[in-house]
Amino acid sequence: MPRRLIRHALIHIFLCLCFLLPGGLLWNRVEPHLAGLPFSVFVETLMFPFLIALNALALLWSCWHHDQSLMKQLAQGADVMSESEKDREQ
Amino acid sequence: MDWLLGSGGSILVLVLYFTATMIIGLVAWRYFPQSDPEGYILGGRGMGWFVAAFTLMATQYSALTFLGFPGTMYRTGLGGYVAIMGMYVGVSALYWMLFAARTWKLGRAFGHMTPAETFAHFYGQKWVGYVLAAMLIATLIPYIQAQIMGISYLLQVATGDLLSFQLGTTLVYSLMIFYVFMGGLRAVAWTDTMQGLLLLGGVGVGALLVSYAAAGGPVATFTKLLETQPELLTLPGPGNAWPWAYLLSWVIPVGLGWPMQPQMWLKMHIPRSVTYIRLWPLWVTISFPVVMGAAFLTGMTGQVVQPGLTEREATDTVMITLLLEYFPAIVGGLVAAAGLAAMMSTVSSQIHSVGASVARDFLAQMFPDQEPRQQVWLARLAVIVVGFVGLYLSLTQPALLTTLGVFSAAWAAQAAPAAIGALAGWRWPTSWGAVAGPAGGTLVLFWIGLGFPQQQWQGLYAGLWALLVNIILFVAVSLWTPGSRPSRDTVDAYRRVGW
Numbered sequence: 001m002p003r004r005l006i007r008h009a010l011i012h013i014f015l016c017l018c019f020l021l022p023g024g025l026l027w028n029r030v031e032p033h034l035a036g037l038p039f040s041v042f043v044e045t046l047m048f049p050f051l052i053a054l055n056a057l058a059l060l061w062s063c064w065h066h067d068q069s070l071m072k073q074l075a076q077g078a079d080v081m082s083e084s085e086k087d088r089e090q
Numbered sequence: 091m092d093w094l095l096g097s098g099g100s101i102l103v104l105v106l107y108f109t110a111t112m113i114i115g116l117v118a119w120r121y122f123p124q125s126d127p128e129g130y131i132l133g134g135r136g137m138g139w140f141v142a143a144f145t146l147m148a149t150q151y152s153a154l155t156f157l158g159f160p161g162t163m164y165r166t167g168l169g170g171y172v173a174i175m176g177m178y179v180g181v182s183a184l185y186w187m188l189f190a191a192r193t194w195k196l197g198r199a200f201g202h203m204t205p206a207e208t209f210a211h212f213y214g215q216k217w218v219g220y221v222l223a224a225m226l227i228a229t230l231i232p233y234i235q236a237q238i239m240g241i242s243y244l245l246q247v248a249t250g251d252l253l254s255f256q257l258g259t260t261l262v263y264s265l266m267i268f269y270v271f272m273g274g275l276r277a278v279a280w281t282d283t284m285q286g287l288l289l290l291g292g293v294g295v296g297a298l299l300v301s302y303a304a305a306g307g308p309v310a311t312f313t314k315l316l317e318t319q320p321e322l323l324t325l326p327g328p329g330n331a332w333p334w335a336y337l338l339s340w341v342i343p344v345g346l347g348w349p350m351q352p353q354m355w356l357k358m359h360i361p362r363s364v365t366y367i368r369l370w371p372l373w374v375t376i377s378f379p380v381v382m383g384a385a386f387l388t389g390m391t392g393q394v395v396q397p398g399l400t401e402r403e404a405t406d407t408v409m410i411t412l413l414l415e416y417f418p419a420i421v422g423g424l425v426a427a428a429g430l431a432a433m434m435s436t437v438s439s440q441i442h443s444v445g446a447s448v449a450r451d452f453l454a455q456m457f458p459d460q461e462p463r464q465q466v467w468l469a470r471l472a473v474i475v476v477g478f479v480g481l482y483l484s485l486t487q488p489a490l491l492t493t494l495g496v497f498s499a500a501w502a503a504q505a506a507p508a509a510i511g512a513l514a515g516w517r518w519p520t521s522w523g524a525v526a527g528p529a530g531g532t533l534v535l536f537w538i539g540l541g542f543p544q545q546q547w548q549g550l551y552a553g554l555w556a557l558l559v560n561i562i563l564f565v566a567v568s569l570w571t572p573g574s575r576p577s578r579d580t581v582d583a584y585r586r587v588g589w
Contacts, residue, residue: 001188001514002589009187016180020172020337028324030316036309038316038323044172045386049379052179056372059187060365067191067365070588080198081586 100423115269118277130274148286148435153240161406163389167322169332181345212512238484248426267477285431292428297384343553347499445473500553515584523568531560
């Protein structure tokens with residue numbers, strides 16, 4: 001599995017564990033925060049979903065050039081079974 | 091005018107929606123005739139990013155999104171939202187990050203369409219494909235029943251009880267069978283796209299309308315809740331609804347189950363470019379918070395306006411009840427059409443994928459000398475048979491099957507260890523391990539799920555116990571039966587395909 005996938009998967013897991021973190025730190029603070037939303041609601045409905053989506057966008061970006069070159073090769077009749085060596089290094 | 095603002099307008103909206111669905115299905119059939127299985131089952135692997143994204147979303151959203159989840163959030167507050175988001179955005183999105191593009195590439199390399207084709211090919215035994223295909227089809231039956239119940243309820247509400255459960259179900263189901271039969275995946279994906287747009291708008295706008303009309307908007311809703319029921323905005327929520335260990339044990343197997351279901355797996359093969367499939371995790375992490383946030387807002391608005399509802403049906407239908415209370419019926423009809431879109435897009439994809447699985451995983455394996463055109467017709471016939479079996483079951487035994495539907499996804503997750511073994515191209519898993527794991531996991535799931543209160547044991551959800559037993563059996567039996575490992579050639583071929 002290429003390193004870029006492992007890197008973004010680990011960031012995703014870390015962010016999701018924070019999202020699911022047990023009470024006391026984030027969930028149980030309810031004082032009004034951004035635009036009057038309780039802090040727990042702000043964190044769970046806005047902040048973490050935004051960070052998680054940002055990581056998914058970064059994954060898309062990190063795969064972009066590799067994927068584009070693969071599609072170009074496929075369009076020229078190359079075989080999808082010959083890309084792993086280069087893929088593994090990234 | 092009164093008629094238009096009343097139930098007549100609601101019926102008009104639904105008629106327009108059904109007509110548009112039918113036209114899209116017919117256009118797909120007329121202008122993109124499918125003479126080979128890849129065309130009928132995968133739309134020729136040629137879908138653009140927009141259709142691929144919306145068909146994923148619409149297929150994943152279902153009756154649960156529209157009726158069940160706002161009810162869960164009404165009853166358990168922020169905990170329900172965190173659990174449902176953790177399942178989709180945490181676990182399902184992670185699976186797609188790691189394996190969606192890989193599945194797409196393996197499909198291109200080896201011509202796989204259904205999950206069982208990958209299993210049978212990698213593990214080198216047709217019977218592995220038969221067993222896992224049968225299991226995955228069985229996991230869908232209870233899920234289809236849950237959708238049908240939702241469809242019939244929405245139709246009854248939106249038409250003012252004009253359509254009975256039987257008539258409404260038969261009409262909608264027949265329409266779906268028709269367009270899936272005619273247009274195959276292309277019809278399913280195009281109708282999904284229309285339905286996905288309707289769903290995203292309907293749920294989002296519906297939640298805001300309800301919130302502003304009934305409780306003065308989101309901020310006013312949460313301010314009021316902070317005064318009256320602050321436990322709804324913290325975890326584990328009212329009545330210790332979501333303790334952390336239980337939450338995690340629920341999120342993992344259920345989130346892993348969605349990508350295993352045949353209709354979701356099949357759709358990993360349909361985008362034209364690998365970049366479009368890489369968009370999936372991003373799209374999931376953007377669209378799900380919007381829809382689940384809307385469901386959360388609806389549930390909380392319900393708590394402000396109508397606190398104290400305890401019956402499950404009353405809480406599940408809180409959105410449509412509030413809409414009908416504060417707005418003319420035509421608005422209720424519009425949002426009901428969005429709900430129908432959520433349910434129909436899921437059921438039509440499921441009928442299509444089960445038909446494809448029957449044709450590819452069973453009939454094509456048993457009778458390998460078929461012409462491509464014959465395979466397409468077999469898939470079409472399978473769609474009709476599967477569709478009517480589903481209709482018959484939903485009309486005759488809805489209650490029992492809906493009970494089973496609660497852990498449909500956790501059951502599908504039992505295919506995950508064998509799937510990951512194949513997709514990763516590991517050498518050590520064997521065909522016996524790939525069958526023993528899901529078999530053991532299924533037994534444990536049913537044992538705890540049906541035999542213990544609230545489908546849990548020692549504070550953990552049945553699905554996690556099943557997955558743990560599954561993994562242990564998968565590894566142990568594989569190590570015990572080294573003679574039935576995948577061939578070295580197959581493993582090498584899988585490793586030559588990139589990620």
